[in-house]
Amino acid sequence: MPLKNAPSRVVPLDPAPATALERPSPYSAGSVLSVGNLTLEAVSEILALASLLEREDPLERAKRLAKRRVALLFYESSTRTRTSFELAAKGLGADTTLVSSLSSSIEKGETLKDTGLTLRALGAEAIILRHPSSGAPWLLERETLLPVLNAGDGMHEHPSQALLDLRTMLAHLRPGIETVTAKTLEGITIAITGDILHSRVARSNMLLLPRLGARVILCGPPQLLPEIAAQAGPGIEVERDFVRALAQSQVVMMLRIQAERLAGLQLDLEEYKAGYQLTEALLAAHAPKALAMHPGPIVRGLELTGEVADGPQSLILEQVHHGVAIRMALVLRALTASADEVSA
Amino acid sequence: MSTILVRGGHLIDPAAGVDALKDVVLKDGRVVDIAAPGRAKVDPDAEIIDAKGLTVAPGLVDIHVHLREPGQGHKETIATGTAAAAAGGFTSVAAMPNTVPTNDSPEITRWMQAPERGASVRVFPIGAATRALKGEVLNDYAALKAAGVVAVTDDGNPILKDSIMREVLINATRNGLSVIQHAEDTRMTGGCSMNAGPTAFRLGLRGMPPEAEYGLVERDIRLVAEISREVSGHKVAHLHVAHTSTAQAVAAVRQARRNGLRVTCEVAPHHFLLTEEHVRDYNTHAKMNPPLRSVADRDAMIQGILDGVVDAIATDHAPHASHEKEVEFERAPNGITGLESALGLSLRWLHHEWKMPLGRVLSLLSAQPAALLGLKGRGTLAVGSFADVVIFDPKAEWVFQAKDSRSKSKNTPFDGWTMQGKVRWTIREGRVVYKANMAQS
Numbered sequence: 144m145p146l147k148n149a150p151s152r153v154v155p156l157d158p159a160p161a162t163a164l165e166r167p168s169p170y171s172a173g174s175v176l177s178v179g180n181l182t183l184e185a186v187s188e189i190l191a192l193a194s195l196l197e198r199e200d201p202l203e204r205a206k207r208l209a210k211r212r213v214a215l216l217f218y219e220s221s222t223r224t225r226t227s228f229e230l231a232a233k234g235l236g237a238d239t240t241l242v243s244s245l246s247s248s249i250e251k252g253e254t255l256k257d258t259g260l261t262l263r264a265l266g267a268e269a270i271i272l273r274h275p276s277s278g279a280p281w282l283l284e285r286e287t288l289l290p291v292l293n294a295g296d297g298m299h300e301h302p303s304q305a306l307l308d309l310r311t312m313l314a315h316l317r318p319g320i321e322t323v324t325a326k327t328l329e330g331i332t333i334a335i336t337g338d339i340l341h342s343r344v345a346r347s348n349m350l351l352l353p354r355l356g357a358r359v360i361l362c363g364p365p366q367l368l369p370e371i372a373a374q375a376g377p378g379i380e381v382e383r384d385f386v387r388a389l390a391q392s393q394v395v396m397m398l399r400i401q402a403e404r405l406a407g408l409q410l411d412l413e414e415y416k417a418g419y420q421l422t423e424a425l426l427a428a429h430a431p432k433a434l435a436m437h438p439g440p441i442v443r444g445l446e447l448t449g450e451v452a453d454g455p456q457s458l459i460l461e462q463v464h465h466g467v468a469i470r471m472a473l474v475l476r477a478l479t480a481s482a483d484e485v486s487a
Numbered sequence: 488m489s490t491i492l493v494r495g496g497h498l499i500d501p502a503a504g505v506d507a508l509k510d511v512v513l514k515d516g517r518v519v520d521i522a523a524p525g526r527a528k529v530d531p532d533a534e535i536i537d538a539k540g541l542t543v544a545p546g547l548v549d550i551h552v553h554l555r556e557p558g559q560g561h562k563e564t565i566a567t568g569t570a571a572a573a574a575g576g577f578t579s580v581a582a583m584p585n586t587v588p589t590n591d592s593p594e595i596t597r598w599m600q601a602p603e604r605g606a607s608v609r610v611f612p613i614g615a616a617t618r619a620l621k622g623e624v625l626n627d628y629a630a631l632k633a634a635g636v637v638a639v640t641d642d643g644n645p646i647l648k649d650s651i652m653r654e655v656l657i658n659a660t661r662n663g664l665s666v667i668q669h670a671e672d673t674r675m676t677g678g679c680s681m682n683a684g685p686t687a688f689r690l691g692l693r694g695m696p697p698e699a700e701y702g703l704v705e706r707d708i709r710l711v712a713e714i715s716r717e718v719s720g721h722k723v724a725h726l727h728v729a730h731t732s733t734a735q736a737v738a739a740v741r742q743a744r745r746n747g748l749r750v751t752c753e754v755a756p757h758h759f760l761l762t763e764e765h766v767r768d769y770n771t772h773a774k775m776n777p778p779l780r781s782v783a784d785r786d787a788m789i790q791g792i793l794d795g796v797v798d799a800i801a802t803d804h805a806p807h808a809s810h811e812k813e814v815e816f817e818r819a820p821n822g823i824t825g826l827e828s829a830l831g832l833s834l835r836w837l838h839h840e841w842k843m844p845l846g847r848v849l850s851l852l853s854a855q856p857a858a859l860l861g862l863k864g865r866g867t868l869a870v871g872s873f874a875d876v877v878i879f880d881p882k883a884e885w886v887f888q889a890k891d892s893r894s895k896s897k898n899t900p901f902d903g904w905t906m907q908g909k910v911r912w913t914i915r916e917g918r919v920v921y922k923a924n925m926a927q928s
Contacts, residue, residue: 256813276815277691278769286813297817299691346691374685 173480353378496538546578546875558587831906
C-alpha cells in the first residue's frame with residue numbers, strides 16, 4: 144500500500160535539526176569542532192590570519208593574547224598537535240596549561256564535564272581538546288560554554304589538521320592565494336590512502352576539500368575503507384586500486400594504520416603493504432609530480448617507505464611547520480571571535 | 488468508592504465501536520453506564536466531571552516502560568514513573584524486568600505490585616525470560632505468571648541462542664504468556680552507538696547494522712512457525728517484537744501475519760518521528776537502542792502504523808539521571824523518557840498531520856496493546872470494564888517542557904516540541920490520578 148498521508152523524506156519537525164553542513168557552533172563563534180563549523184569565508188580569514196601572524200614580529204605577536212589563559216586538555220598522546228597548539232598559544236602571549244589523562248584527576252574518574260568546568264573556574268578562556276571519543280568536543284562546549292578547538296576526537300574529525308593540510312597544498316598548487324572559493328581547487332585530485340575508517344584526518348579533509356572544488360579519492364582495502372564512505376559528502380569517491388588512484392592525483396595523502404582503534408579487525412600487513420604502500424617506484428611511475436603528504440606519526444616501511452618520507456616529493460615536515468601558523472590563527476580567533484576584533 | 492459522572496464528553500472507545508457524545512458513569516472502579524448525554528442515572532452525591540468539548544477515551548496502555556525499581560531509584564521509582572504515566576494519560580503500564588536485581592522471581596513481581604510502591608497507575612510486571620537476562624537458563628514461568636507477570640522478555644538484551652529462544656517460546660506458550668523479543672544480534676553491535684550508514688561514518692561512530700534487528704526478527708519468526716507445529720492443542724505461540732525500528736523487521740512481521748502466525752510489533756514515537764540525523768551534535772538524548780534509523784526506516788514505521796501492521800505505540804520509557812547522560816556520546820546509556828509525550832506526539836503527527844482517524848490512534852495506544860498482552864477489562868470503556876479513563880482536549884496545542892516532567896529523569900529529545908491534545912484528567916480504576924492544573928495553561 145502506498146504511503147498516502149505520510150510525507151516521504153520530510154518530516155518538518157520542530158525544533159528541526161539544521162541540515163546545512165556548514166554552520167558555526169551554536170554556543171561559541173570561535174569554536175571549531177568540525178570543518179563544518181567553518182564557511183569558506185571563515186576558512187579564508189583563518190588562512191589570511193595565519194600568514195599575518197607568521198610574518199609578524201614575535202614581540203608584537205606576543206602582545207595579542209598577553210596573559211590570557213588557554214587550556215590544553217589531552218586524553219590521548221600527541222606530539223605534533225599538542226606541541227604546535229602550545230607553541231601557537233604561547234607565541235601569542237597566552238598562558239597555557241596542559242592537562243593530560245595520565246597526570247590529572249581524570250585518572251581518578253573525573254568526568255569530562257567536571258574537568259572542563261574546573262578549567263573554566265581556573266580562568267581558562269578556551270580549551271583545546273583531544274579525546275578518544277567521537278563528539279567529545281560537543282559535550283565539553285555544551286557544558287562549559289567556552290570556545291573549544293577540536294584537536295582530534297576519536298574517529299571523527301581533526302579540523303586544524305585539515306586546515307594546515309590545505310595551507311600546505313595551497314602553498315604549492317596555488318601560491319599566494321589565501322581567499323578560497325568553491326573553485327580554488329578545481330582540477331585538483333587528492334588521493335587519501337590507508338586507514339580511512341579510523342582516521343579523523345581523512346574525515347576532516349574529505350569534508351573540507353571538495354567544498355573548494357577538489358575531488359577526493361579514498362583508497363584502501365574494504366576493512367579500512369567501507370563503501371559508504373563515498374556517501375559521507377559530495378565530491379568523494381572510493382577507488383580500491385592504488386595505482387589508479389595515484390595516476391589521477393596531484394596530492395597523495397597517506398595515513399597510518401591505527402592499530403589502537405582496530406578493535407579486533409584482522410589485517411594482513413604484508414598484503415596491505417603490497418597493495419597500498421607508497422614507494423619511490425610507484426611515485427615515479429604514476430605520480431611523479433604529486434605532493435606526498437602525511438599527517439604523522441608516520442610508520443616508515445608500512446604505509447610509506449623511508450625513502451618517500453625523506454624524498455623530494457614529501458611535504459611531511461612542511462605540514463608540521465604550517466601547523467603552528469594555522470593554530471595561532473585558530474587560538475586567536477577562539478579568544479577574539481566574540482568580540483569580533485581580529486585586526487592587523 | 489464514590490461515583491464519578493463524566494458528563495458531556497465525546498467518547499471514543501474503538502474496541503466497543505463507540506464514537507459519539509456520551510455520559511460515562513464510573514462506580515466502584517468499574518464502568519457502570521454509558522448513556523446518551525443527560526440520560527445517565529447517578530447517585531446525587533456523584534462527583535461530576537464536565538467533559539464538554541473534550542474527548543473521553545479508555546485510559547492509555549503502555550506495554551513497554553522501564554520503571555527502574557527495584558534497584559535504580561536514582562533514575563526513576565515506580566511512584567515517579569507511574570505519576571509520569573498518569574500525566575501522559577496512561578492508566579496501565581507494563582514494566583520491563585531489567586531492574587537490579589532483574590525480575591526473575593515471583594517475589595520481585597509481587598514487590599513491584601505492592602501498594603507500598605505508591606503506583607498511580609496499574610503496573611503489569613513483565614518477567615525475565617532467562618535468569619539475569621543472560622539468555623541461558625529459563626525462569627519458572629508458571630510461578631511468574633501466578634505472581635502476575637503478563638509476558639516474558641530479556642529486554643535490553645536479546646535471547647540470542649536458537650535453542651534457548653525455542654525453549655522460551657515453547658514454555659511461554661504452555662503457560663499462556665507472550666514472548667517479547669528485544670531483537671538485536673549483539674554479535675553485530677559491539678561498541679556501536681548509532682545506526683550504521685553514511686551518517687555514522689561521517690560522525691566517526693560505530694554503527695549497528697539494520698540486519699542486527701531484522702535478522703533476529705526473521706529467526707524468531709522461523710522458530711514460531713516451527714514450534715506452532717509442535718505445541719499441541721489450542722495454545723498459540725505469541726511473539727511480540729519490541730521497539731521495531733527497521734523497514735525489514737516490519738516487513739517480516741507483515742509476512743508472518745500473512746502466514747497465519749501470531750506475531751505482533753510495537754513502534755516507539757521516536758522511531759516514527761526522528762532519524763539518525765538527530766545524532767549530528769552528539770546529543771545523548773538521541774541515543775537509544777535500537778538506534779534512530781534512516782529516513783527510509785522512519786517512513787516505514789509511519790507506513791506500518793497507518794496501514795495496520797504495527798499493533799501498538801509503546802514508549803520504551805527509559806529514564807536516566809542527568810549525570811549519566813552528560814557524558815561522551817559513546818559512553819552514554821541508551822534510552823529516553825516517553826510517557827508524557829507519547830499522546831501529544833501521536834495526536835500531533837499521526838492524527839493532525841497525517842490524518843489518521845483519532846479512534847485508530849487511540850486504539851494503538853490502548854485497545855490494541857491491552858489486547859496484545861491479554862489485559863482483560865483494559866483498553867475499553869464498555870460497561871463492566873475497569874474505570875480507566877483519559878479525558879483530553881483534542882484541539883489544545885501545548886509545548887512540552889522536560890523540566891516540568893513528573894518523571895524523575897528529564898532525558899527526552901522532545902523538550903520544547905509542540906504537542907497536540909492536552910490531558911485534563913486521568914482516572915485509574917475510578918480514582919482521579921492526574922488532573923491538569925488549568926491555571927498554568
